[in-house]
Amino acid sequence: MRKIALAGALALLLTCPAPGQAATVGVVFQISTTKASSWKVAVRNIHNLEVAGTNGHHIEVVVLGPAIRILLKDSPVARNLKALHASGVTIDACEAAIVRARLKPGVILPFVHYVRSGVAEVVHRERQGWAYVRP
Numbered sequence: 556m557r558k559i560a561l562a563g564a565l566a567l568l569l570t571c572p573a574p575g576q577a578a579t580v581g582v583v584f585q586i587s588t589t590k591a592s593s594w595k596v597a598v599r600n601i602h603n604l605e606v607a608g609t610n611g612h613h614i615e616v617v618v619l620g621p622a623i624r625i626l627l628k629d630s631p632v633a634r635n636l637k638a639l640h641a642s643g644v645t646i647d648a649c650e651a652a653i654v655r656a657r658l659k660p661g662v663i664l665p666f667v668h669y670v671r672s673g674v675a676e677v678v679h680r681e682r683q684g685w686a687y688v689r690p
Contacts (some may be wrong), residue, residue: 558618560566562624562688567593580612580613580683580684580685581612581613581614581615581680581685581686582604582612582613582614582615582685582686582687582688583615583616583676583677583680583681583685583686583687583688584601584614584615584616584617584623584647584687584688584689584690585596585617585619585677585687585688586616586617586618586619586622586690587618587619587620587621587673587689587690588620588621588623589621589622589625591631591632592627593690594625594632594635594674596631596690597616597688597690598635598639600617600688600690601639601644603612605642609676613643613645614643614644614645615644615645615646615647615680615685616639616645616646616647617647617649617670617673617677617680618646618647618648618649618652619649619651619652619654619672619673619674620649620652620671620673621652621653621680622652623648623649623653623656623658624656624658626646626648626663626664626667627658627662627663627664628662628663628664630664631676633664636664636667637664637666640664645668646664646665646666646667646668647668647669647670647673647676648667648668648669648670648673649670649671649672649673649676650662650669650670650671650672651671651672651673652673653669659689
């Protein structure tokens with residue numbers, strides 16, 4: 556029941572603009588923890604959003620901070636990330652977090668898009684009118 560309510564709320568968020576504002580053009584998810592439970596919630600939220608219908612709105616996942624290791628090719632959630640990417644979800648990696656984690660080139664999943672600063676990307680999307688979700 557809760558999943559249905561969340562999916563409905565997200566669909567409503569996408570289709571009903573605030574007074575004086577344009578409709579949301581996308582949803583940006585911020586992931587900054589390595590907790591498996593947070594990743595599972597994010598994947599469920601995205602799935603529920605897709606099931607509810609995104610009406611052409613884009614979904615972007617921005618990964619920053621310690622969560623950056625989740626984007627490694629041998630990550631336990633690599634298969635989930637591949638499925639999200641295949642469904643049209645953009646997955647961004649914070650370059651600053653990659654440098655801090657001292658990750659070598661080639662260890663990140665190949666479809667991941669790089670952004671200079673994850674938090675700056677989230678702020679940029681919010682300023683563009685995107686909805687923000689932090690599971």
